[in-house]
Amino acid sequence: MALRIDVLTLFPEMFAPILGTSIPKRAAEKGLVEYHLTNIRDFATDNHKSVDDKPFGGGPGMVMMCQVVYDAVRDVEARDPRPARRIILSPQGVPLDQKIVEQLSQEQRLLLIAGHYEGFDERIIEGLKPMEISIGDYVLSGGELAAMVLIDAVVRLLPGALGAEDGAADETFADGLLEFPQYTRPREFEGMKVPDVLLSGDHKKIAQWRLQQRMLRTQERRPDLWQKYLQEHPDALNEKKKKRRRPPIEFEI
Ligand code: ADE
Numbered sequence: 001m002a003l004r005i006d007v008l009t010l011f012p013e014m015f016a017p018i019l020g021t022s023i024p025k026r027a028a029e030k031g032l033v034e035y036h037l038t039n040i041r042d043f044a045t046d047n048h049k050s051v052d053d054k055p056f057g058g059g060p061g062m063v064m065m066c067q068v069v070y071d072a073v074r075d076v077e078a079r080d081p082r083p084a085r086r087i088i089l090s091p092q093g094v095p096l097d098q099k100i101v102e103q104l105s106q107e108q109r110l111l112l113i114a115g116h117y118e119g120f121d122e123r124i125i126e127g128l129k130p131m132e133i134s135i136g137d138y139v140l141s142g143g144e145l146a147a148m149v150l151i152d153a154v155v156r157l158l159p160g161a162l163g164a165e166d167g168a169a170d171e172t173f174a175d176g177l178l179e180f181p182q183y184t185r186p187r188e189f190e191g192m193k194v195p196d197v198l199l200s201g202d203h204k205k206i207a208q209w210r211l212q213q214r215m216l217r218t219q220e221r222r223p224d225l226w227q228k229y230l231q232e233h234p235d236a237l238n239e240k241k242k243k244r245r246r247p248p249i250e251f252e253i
Helices: 012-019 023-028 066-077 097-105 122-128 144-155 203-221 221-234 236-243
Strands: 004-010 033-039 085-095 111-113 130-136
Touching: 004 012, 004 066, 004 144, 012 033, 012 144, 023 033, 033 066, 033 203, 066 111, 066 122, 085 097, 085 122, 085 144, 097 144, 111 144, 130 144, 203 221, 203 236, 221 236
Parallel strands: 004 033, 004 111, 085 111, 085 130
Antiparallel strands: none
8 A cells, every 4th residue: 555645735836756756756656655635824823824833932933733733633633533643743753764764664644744833832742742853963944855865765665666777775774875986988087997806897896896995985085974884784894894995085185
């Protein structure tokens, strides 16, 4: 059955270009995922269609109100019998990583709540108990872009979403290492050559070189990921020492 993704947002129109393009679009066409967008403002009850109000205690900005969000969540959830994994996008959330993305791709139904303004009334978190997810340590003007990032990352993992030639199995983060450098035609461009090993036809050597490159890159660019990888692969350093060779430098970091 298709993964059902409900999104509660004040700006449903923001999603159309992303969900209607490339892999998110193709996945929906293939019946792997369904997107249902709902405007939170449809659940406002006053004449002004208010969804937010000033914070108690003072301070700048506006806060999303409880009633409108609770009503929206309850209404949307009742549209399908499958229980939804509730997620609020917020800079206060756990940082999104590939492990979380993989877990979410196994769910039957996701309900994403994208807020605007200063944030949500804390009782929305307390009562609805959503998972809070952040896409990074910076502040966006709303949760919509974060929701789209999450949707894109999840949907491409659904079985059949990617073509056979671009499977997600051995890419960056699947095993905690960055990706190896890639090349395509021509063999030489403005004096820069494709490494000989990739033209050798020796698949074993190519696989060794690629693994080495992945380890070197991870070590150099993401020491945090490298430490984690070493904990999970205690033999990695020995493997690397045996075969270590400097990679061609592609750009300064
Ligand atoms: N809303 C605003 N900033 C955000 C972030 N970094 N991640 C998720 N949601 C957000």
